[in-house]
Amino acid sequence: MTETREKRLRPTAADSDQQLWKAVVARDKTQDGIFYYSVASTGVYCRPSCSARLANRENVRFHTTCEEAETAGFRPCKRCKPNAASLDETHAAIVAAACRLIEQADELPTLADLAGASGLSPFHFHRVFKASTGVTPKAYAVAHRHARVRHNLKQSGSVTEAIHESGFNSSGRFYACSDEVLGMIPSDFRKGGNNAELRFAIGECSLGAILVAASERGVAAILLGNDPTDLERDLRDQFPNAKLVGGDKSFAEIVAKVVSFVEAPGKGLNLPLDVQGTAFQHRVWQALQQIPPGTTVSYSELAERIGKPSAVRAVASACAANTIAIAIPCHRVVRTDGSLSGYRWGVERKRALLDKERKS
Numbered sequence: 042m043t044e045t046r047e048k049r050l051r052p053t054a055a056d057s058d059q060q061l062w063k064a065v066v067a068r069d070k071t072q073d074g075i076f077y078y079s080v081a082s083t084g085v086y087c088r089p090s091c092s093a094r095l096a097n098r099e100n101v102r103f104h105t106t107c108e109e110a111e112t113a114g115f116r117p118c119k120r121c122k123p124n125a126a127s128l129d130e131t132h133a134a135i136v137a138a139a140c141r142l143i144e145q146a147d148e149l150p151t152l153a154d155l156a157g158a159s160g161l162s163p164f165h166f167h168r169v170f171k172a173s174t175g176v177t178p179k180a181y182a183v184a185h186r187h188a189r190v191r192h193n194l195k196q197s198g199s200v201t202e203a204i205h206e207s208g209f210n211s212s213g214r215f216y217a218c219s220d221e222v223l224g225m226i227p228s229d230f231r232k233g234g235n236n237a238e239l240r241f242a243i244g245e246c247s248l249g250a251i252l253v254a255a256s257e258r259g260v261a262a263i264l265l266g267n268d269p270t271d272l273e274r275d276l277r278d279q280f281p282n283a284k285l286v287g288g289d290k291s292f293a294e295i296v297a298k299v300v301s302f303v304e305a306p307g308k309g310l311n312l313p314l315d316v317q318g319t320a321f322q323h324r325v326w327q328a329l330q331q332i333p334p335g336t337t338v339s340y341s342e343l344a345e346r347i348g349k350p351s352a353v354r355a356v357a358s359a360c361a362a363n364t365i366a367i368a369i370p371c372h373r374v375v376r377t378d379g380s381l382s383g384y385r386w387g388v389e390r391k392r393a394l395l396d397k398e399r400k401s
């Protein structure tokens with residue numbers, strides 16, 4: 042916003058009318074609110090971006106404010122409504138109000154309710170909300186509720202209390218979706234994964250030692266390193282209360298699959314993942330999985346892709362929190378200048394992985 046402000050024209054004496062006229066011809070939206078123009082032949086005044094048919098230059102005069110135009114005897118144009126708040130401002134206010142409604146509601150508000158409160162049609166409201174937040178109203182509401190559940194589970198005395206505090210009015214409904222939210226049933230989550238059993242095994246791949254751990258839902262960790270003992274400690278740190286069980290023969294097949302995937306990441310890993318993290322982390326990790334092998338994006342690009350262009354730091358943290366190496370390809374994120382930034386499992390491994398992917 043501040044950047045564009047610098048470039049804005051100001052109708053001072055120094056500004057030639059010629060420049061203002063150019064903005065009108067270009068229907069330059071960045072000039073809206075900066076100046077207005079009136080058209081003598083129609084008696085109306087407009088924003089520079091007005092989509093009405095271009096007036097003849099000799100009928101056009103410029104004004105700094107609406108008042109000035111009105112004092113000169115002009116009426117506001119019905120199409121561009123120069124005296125109303127700009128569309129962007131109106132939309133921002135609508136979206137902010139809808140977010141408050143969602144945050145304060147005990148029940149997930151319906152799209153019809155939210156649209157009704159905004160004065161827009163459900164279709165239009167949905168578009169406006171998505172354009173400004175990057176997510177649908179429903180996704181926003183669900184993510185907000187999930188964040189509340191996770192927070193409350195850690196704070197509350199009981200799971201039931203946490204559920205009620207988070208605004209789920211029946212625990213049945215909560216359990217119905219908790220699997221997706223937490224990756225574990227709620228009581229497990231509170232205890233840091235006490236009852237979750239993780240089978241794991243350590244093998245070798247071209248990148249060094251590799252540890253693969255899986256719950257019954259899917260692969261929960263792929264860790265890389267030099268020393269098998271370090272990898273096991275790392276696993277324990279990540280899942281402090283999970284029951285770690287050495288993998289049996291059938292598990293060796295899973296490890297073999299993961300290792301062959303590491304050697305040829307382009308082929309994809311045909312195993313389910315058991316991903317645990319916040320709603321935000323999930324979004325980042327999903328976006329990572331959409332980066333094609335052998336290509337890279339920057340953290341700010343990734344932040345844009347999830348519709349949160351200003352959350353670059355949070356995106357970088359989510360990448361760093363990934364425990365499933367390669368299958369969630371955080372190695373495909375680099376600095377804006379293209380240089381390799383830190384990698385949980387070492388920059389050398391990151392380089393090796395990208396080389397491997399570019400060759401295959």
Ligand SMILES: [Zn+2]
Binds near residue numbers: 086088091093118
């Ligand atoms: Zn107009």
